[in-house]
Amino acid sequence: MTTDDMTPQQLxxxxxxxxxxxxxxxxxxxxxxxxxKPGYARLSMKIRKDMxxxxxxxxxxxxxxxxxxxxxxxxxxxxxxxxxxxCSIDYLAPGFEGDTLIATSVxxxxxxxxxxxxxxxTNQRGETLALFRGKAYQIKGTVIPE
Amino acid sequence: MTTDDMTPQQLxxxxxxxxxxxxxxxxxxxxxxxxxKPGYARLSMKIRKDMxxxxxxxxxxxxxxxxxxxxxxxxxxxxxxxxxxxCSIDYLAPGFEGDTLIATSVxxxxxxxxxxxxxxxTNQRGETLALFRGKAYQIKGTVIPE
Amino acid sequence: MTTDDMTPQQLxxxxxxxxxxxxxxxxxxxxxxxxxKPGYARLSMKIRKDMxxxxxxxxxxxxxxxxxxxxxxxxxxxxxxxxxxxCSIDYLAPGFEGDTLIATSVxxxxxxxxxxxxxxxTNQRGETLALFRGKAYQIKGTVIPE
Amino acid sequence: MTTDDMTPQQLxxxxxxxxxxxxxxxxxxxxxxxxxKPGYARLSMKIRKDMxxxxxxxxxxxxxxxxxxxxxxxxxxxxxxxxxxxCSIDYLAPGFEGDTLIATSVxxxxxxxxxxxxxxxTNQRGETLALFRGKAYQIKGTVIPE
Numbered sequence: 290m291t292t293d294d295m296t297p298q299q300l301x302x303x304x305x306x307x308x309x310x311x312x313x314x315x316x317x318x319x320x321x322x323x324x325x326k327p328g329y330a331r332l333s334m335k336i337r338k339d340m341x342x343x344x345x346x347x348x349x350x351x352x353x354x355x356x357x358x359x360x361x362x363x364x365x366x367x368x369x370x371x372x373x374x375x376c377s378i379d380y381l382a383p384g385f386e387g388d389t390l391i392a393t394s395v396x397x398x399x400x401x402x403x404x405x406x407x408x409x410x411t412n413q414r415g416e417t418l419a420l421f422r423g424k425a426y427q428i429k430g431t432v433i434p435e
Numbered sequence: 436m437t438t439d440d441m442t443p444q445q446l447x448x449x450x451x452x453x454x455x456x457x458x459x460x461x462x463x464x465x466x467x468x469x470x471x472k473p474g475y476a477r478l479s480m481k482i483r484k485d486m487x488x489x490x491x492x493x494x495x496x497x498x499x500x501x502x503x504x505x506x507x508x509x510x511x512x513x514x515x516x517x518x519x520x521x522c523s524i525d526y527l528a529p530g531f532e533g534d535t536l537i538a539t540s541v542x543x544x545x546x547x548x549x550x551x552x553x554x555x556x557t558n559q560r561g562e563t564l565a566l567f568r569g570k571a572y573q574i575k576g577t578v579i580p581e
Numbered sequence: 582m583t584t585d586d587m588t589p590q591q592l593x594x595x596x597x598x599x600x601x602x603x604x605x606x607x608x609x610x611x612x613x614x615x616x617x618k619p620g621y622a623r624l625s626m627k628i629r630k631d632m633x634x635x636x637x638x639x640x641x642x643x644x645x646x647x648x649x650x651x652x653x654x655x656x657x658x659x660x661x662x663x664x665x666x667x668c669s670i671d672y673l674a675p676g677f678e679g680d681t682l683i684a685t686s687v688x689x690x691x692x693x694x695x696x697x698x699x700x701x702x703t704n705q706r707g708e709t710l711a712l713f714r715g716k717a718y719q720i721k722g723t724v725i726p727e
Numbered sequence: 728m729t730t731d732d733m734t735p736q737q738l739x740x741x742x743x744x745x746x747x748x749x750x751x752x753x754x755x756x757x758x759x760x761x762x763x764k765p766g767y768a769r770l771s772m773k774i775r776k777d778m779x780x781x782x783x784x785x786x787x788x789x790x791x792x793x794x795x796x797x798x799x800x801x802x803x804x805x806x807x808x809x810x811x812x813x814c815s816i817d818y819l820a821p822g823f824e825g826d827t828l829i830a831t832s833v834x835x836x837x838x839x840x841x842x843x844x845x846x847x848x849t850n851q852r853g854e855t856l857a858l859f860r861g862k863a864y865q866i867k868g869t870v871i872p873e
Contacts, residue, residue: 298462300503301477308461308488308490309489311488311489312487312488312489313484313485313486313487314485314486314487314497315488315489339459339461340453340460341460342457342459342460342504343455343578344454344518345457347459348500349500349507350460350496350499350503351440351496351500352496353488353500353503354494354495357494357495357499359493363557365489374525374841375525376499376523376524376531377522377523377524377669378523379521379697380518380519381690381697383531397709397712398709400674404678404814417689417690420689420697422712422714422810424813432489506822520695520716521716523669523815523860525860525862527836527838527843528838544819544855544858546820551858564833566860568858570667599781600781601781602787603781603783604780605759605777605779605780606779606780606786606788607786608777609777629756631752631754633750633802634749634751634753634799635746635748635749635750635799636749636808636810640796640797641792641799641811642788642789642792643753644788645788645791645792646786646792649786650780650786650788653780653781653787653801657781664782664818665818666818667815667816667817667818668787668815668816669813669816670813670815671812671813672810674790674810715746
């Protein structure tokens, strides 16, 4: 099946699978790609000891990295290589070792080569830990061969 | 020597050393604390294969995590436990496997319980890869016993 | 009626009305407070010639100011004086002279003394012109006497 | 004199003057363009009563608008029409009626069609009131005829 024969949902899943297979960082951190739709992605990850900071809570960088990866999956669902131009995160509550983090990215806008995506980070009890906003910029190339 | 006997520079170094010893994430990523002064920190890290994303460049989350850790060291130099309330990053250029990332955090303001810190991320050739801004919030407790 | 006798909705409306009466800037710009609920506000404003910038489109500062005011109304609906600690805005499309801007602010989180609010800015045709995120910080005092 | 005959400094000043002449908003707010160099601008403005918010301090939107205008002047100094794609502001201290606000914008990066500019907002006593960061995006056209 070529990309021309795919539905938007199939294209989203194929792009996401290809990205994840090559994403050494996401794999090393044990991220799971739980759901992908055009402009949408939900990922999860368990907080390991090597994701804690000097205050014995989840390192903000690890929370960010999960959000950033969810953002990347959601904005690459159209099989156009899209990178982050900038991101912001607001921390609301800490995560602890053994918690499961869930990052849900939704598309707020997409026009021309740019887009804005909002990611909500929760724990396994549904408590919101952080709010992330990512700005996407589409460059040349496709995620999977057309 | 108690913290009362320390100069600001000694206190900054002792707080930073204590944080780094407990920072499982920074250690797992191979971060080096290269210089610390009151309100200032410079860290470095080599980009490993497990820090690459699905586009074969340094994962934005790993670049962020180094910046965030430099920010944490700079805002905890006064031995008051200080956490991030929010951060933003703008990506200017990619990093590649084997590159050394250098994050330099400087204090832009500190008043009451809050502060703002600017981190510049460069590679080993001095090229700027990202600009990061962190908002710090001082909570209860000290980094090392008073 | 004292504030103790008010429903949350009555308190929200009374706080908002008191704020708007004293808000010289919002009045000078012709802002209208169209709807207020606890943690929510919707405002509108017509783009005048003195709100255009040197590129003949609505000045980003004026778009921001409407968003910021909607944010202020939404986070002050509990009759606790609450100010902005920081805000960000992403511009998606321009506004033009004579357009009506509509800013809708919703509460994303509120815990302790801080909160996060998302404002969507549209024009009269429902096109999204900007996305704004505000961080609120509750200080001492009440908006209306208790 | 055509733009080809101008030094970078002359071009910066000519672009800035042309922008300001057309900037109805900046003029209505009484902004003064105090210094312009390539990638740099310093503007000032007196806080009037119609720039106060419902808490009787300078409206965050007015502080933002001055910063945003300084940012616009600094990123349009090359005579290439450049607009804001996004901005963030962190408020450190309030301004009061009669205070003079001074916004100084410096270029942090400029590459391809994008740039990042940092604006520091102070009052007449040199106290920092806000830190602003603007992301610039170069579109088609020139500020003054080539």
